[in-house]
Amino acid sequence: MTANAQRFREFKMPDVGEGLTEAEILSWHVKPGDEVTDGQVVCEVETAKAAVELPIPFTGTVSELHFDEGTTVDVGAPIITVDTDPAAGPAAPAAALAAEPAAEAEPAVPQPEPEPEAPKEAKRQPVLVGYGVSTASTKRRPRKQAAASPQEGAKQALQAELNGTVPGAPAPDAPTAPAATRPLAKPPVRKLAKDLGVDLALVTPSGPEGIITREDVHAAAAPAAPAPAPAAPAAPSAQAPGAPAGVEPQSMAAIRERRVPVKGVRKATASAMVSSAFTAPHVTEFVTVDVTRTMRLVEKLKQDKDMAGLRVNPLLLVARALLVAIRRNPDISASWDEENQEIVYKDYVNLGIAAATPRGLIVPNIKDAHAKTLPELSRALGDLVSTAREGKTPPGDMTGGTVTITNVGVFGVDTGTPILNPGEPAILAFGAVREQPWVHKGKVKPRHVTTLALSFDHRLVDGELGSRVLADVAAILERPGRLITWA
Structure with missing residues (x-):
């Protein structure tokens, strides 16, 4: 590594999860010219x-x-450059990196000499057809190009001569032809295109x-x-009710609709739910x-007094009841290993809690x-929910879950048919608690009543086991003093 490379250090987008390929830059905490120290947070990114x-x-x-806020960046791409020795004087990092020897980046490719048939002027100053030699220095890093063969160099020179192009001067009125090389784009961008x-x-x-x-x-x-429409008078056309005057009917959809790219948490959730719904047989x-x-x-x-300062709500006791039911029916804590055709029984519970956040639904779990x-x-539970809503959940809390609770009751919903979190055997939906006869x-008395729904993977959990677990949770919530303790 040369002195320039040691001075201008590039920080590349890391893989902050398990096998993630990209992340979106949400916000920068620094700007060019700011001083940064080792370990200082410079930006916030959103992964899947x-x-x-x-x-x-x-x-x-x-x-x-290198990137603006809101840009999706591939893992491994440089996102910020830092001058680690600003006392050495001002210098452009791009120029410093461009001045690095070619051997630092990749082996040098020998440049073949043109054949004798090529004009001498073309040898001294090769000119691409339709372009002249730029007299201004460029600040962009030169793009890596494959070396041309001697035949190709001679062919270009002859073509320039046939077109009347004078080396070193721009060709007047010469149409700009698109480059014959393949456009530079990464695989995800090519797929999107x-x-x-x-x-x-x-x-x-x-x-x-x-x-x-x-x-x-x-x-x-x-x-x-x-x-813009011509000034000539046009026949009056029917407009949609409430449409602004002068707005053509075909443009109403663009005015009244919004299109948002699917990315980040929403994209990951959609992919996981489709995979789960069509992989695990739900009951x-x-x-x-x-x-x-x-x-x-x-x-x-x-x-x-033992719960002083802690958040106590019905969800806490539902979670405790589910943990007790799993302890009494441990076979429900399992996963399906498709590759080895095995059922993996787990002697622990990492309890996932579905949390609605501004960026979408996520399911962190309590180890x-x-x-x-x-x-x-x-x-x-309190730390998990507050961290999720702030968007600060670490990737480690998003993996390794064994069973999940989704609290649809907070939205006033009685119940639902929840889809399994991928890789988990069961998910419990806790509905709204209502006073009913x-x-x-x-x-007949007014009592507080709720509805529980348990979805499970029928490959792992048969009807008997699933029914026992759900009935156990219900029995504990009906008489919680017997089994729920905090000592």
């Missing part, structure tokens, strides 16, 4: 799993931010070194603005439960929830 803050691993002055029907050869690149980005493809795919069972005593216990626990006391479970001790 969560939002993550990125600390920089060296100290210096920010020289360049293919899906949208966009020809990459016609896309204007905006990325570093002339690379076509996702935004370039979306811009090329966007419909062009309609040309859902329901039970309606009198949870009056559970609601009374919630109020008592709020006054208990070893089965071993926690009620205060510990309450503290872990209920037969209690032979009399």
